[in-house]
Amino acid sequence: MKKIILFADTGIDDAIALIYALKNPEIDLLAVVSGYGNIDREKSLRNAEYLLELAGRDDIPVLAGATRPLNGEEPIFFPDIHGVEGLGPILPPIPEEQFARRTNISTLFQIIKDNPNEVTIVNVGRCTTLAIAWLLNPEVMKDVKETFIMGGAFLVPGNVTEVAEANFYGDAQAADYVCQTSPNLTVIPLNVTRKALITPALVNYIDSRATSPIEKMIKPILDFYYEAYQQLEPGIDGTPQHDLAAVMAALDIPDLYRYSNRVVRVQHEESFANGLSIADFRPGSMDCFGLDCDRIATEINENVFISNVLEILTLSENRQ
Template identity: 75%
Template sequence: MKKVILFADTGIDDMIALTYALKHPEVDLIGVVSGYGNIDREKALRNVEYLLELAERTDIPVIAGATRPLSGDDPVFFPDIHGAEGLGPVRPPIPEERYANRTNFSKLFQLIKANRNEVIIVNVGRCTSLAIAHYLSPEVMADVKETYLMGGAFNEPGNATEVAEANFFGDPIAANYVCQHTANLTVVPLNVTREALLTPREVNLIDSRSDSPLEELIKPILDFYYEVYQQLEPGITGTPLHDLAALMAALDIPGLFEYKKREVTVEHQGEFAYGESIADFRPGTSDCFGPNCVRIAMEIDQDIFVADVLEILTNHR
């Protein structure tokens, strides 16, 4: 059983990752840290509590994360991609104002200390909350077993700018800090997650097997996401589930990913390459070793990805 703490900004693909984690028999979701990103922190926090309520899992603690990047700049949100409330056409019947002024990392540290060397952190939003946690208590964070990030883009264009992926672009100072200071770190970048597709036919199959109020949201949310992506990338065959791919990396599914190990930096000072993730993949380079080495997912097997997602989300286990 994998003890997972999910760091999320609770947009559409975060919702699918959360649902998958709740349904997977080998995942023990022991907490969720919800911060700004796709939407503001209050909406993101509200969305997690709403989804957990639908799943009848209000026993899982929800921790309020960061409200803005480490630069102090106002964050940029993406209502055109994730909807005004972060969940596509779904509007949770809970006021977001209820979740203001609640940032508190003590619960996160308590969870890690109670499960020393067992916790796996999966960060699928901006890296701000995770960087703050490492800065506030490096001793406690040293007891985290593994960390997985959805972020960056290697050898491929970005989706926030020509070179930068949205999570790293949203707070490159934090992303660089995490990549430089986190042991046992795996990065699952855009060049891999963009291939983690579910087609409308597969979404319809999942919907036909839904058996809870939470699962009944999957189709309307992913239908919304599919239409968005048809505008962003006309002709794309499905919706990329970026955050779900990062969560699945933590489960060591045989054959799902191929990896390389490199040192990773994130450009956080320059103007033209702001947010770009950088690693050395020139011919002749090889896997690195040592505390600053990061395992980077380079390839994903789409058949294995789809088969596993359908197995979990159609209740076949």
């Protein structure tokens, strides 16, 4: 069983990733670290707590993440994609104001110390909080077993600018630092997450099997997400499950991904290419020229993806 700490900015695709993690019997979700990104930190924290409450999993701590990028600039949010509250049409009945002053990142370090070399970090939002954790306590962070990041776009277009993916663009400095610092790092970029689609027909099927409150959240938020994507990419078959794809990568599902080993850097100087993910794909570069390689997902088996998603999201009841 994988012991996972999920770093999120709890919008719609984060919510689907969280629901999947809660339902998958192969995952022991130790904590959710929720920061700014798709929405502000207070909404992100509230959404994570609300989802865990619906799932009856109040035993899983929600930790406060960062409020803005490392450079101190105001973050950019995406209400057109995730809704003003982050969960599409859903307004959680929890006041976001109660999360304004929460500071409990020390709990993160304690969880890692209690599970040395057993924790897998899956970061599906901005990299700011993860970078801060490394800056604050590198000795403890070295006890993390492995790290998976949803971010970047290698040799394909970005989704925020012509060259940049949203998570790397949102704090390119933090993304570059994490890619240089985290050992046993796997990057799950747009190359594969753009193909990790759930169609409306599949959403309807999953909804037909839904019995619990959190399972019944899936259809309304993904319907909203689909309509948003129809504006962005008219005719797209479904909604890309960027964050779910990263959680699934952590499970080493046979034949799901093909990987390349490369050193990953992120452009973070003020420039047209801010947030650009960079790796050397020239012939002869697979040994990273003697440097520590990162692992980049380059291909996804869409049939394996869909089969696993349907299996987990239609399990008869939530794992308690």
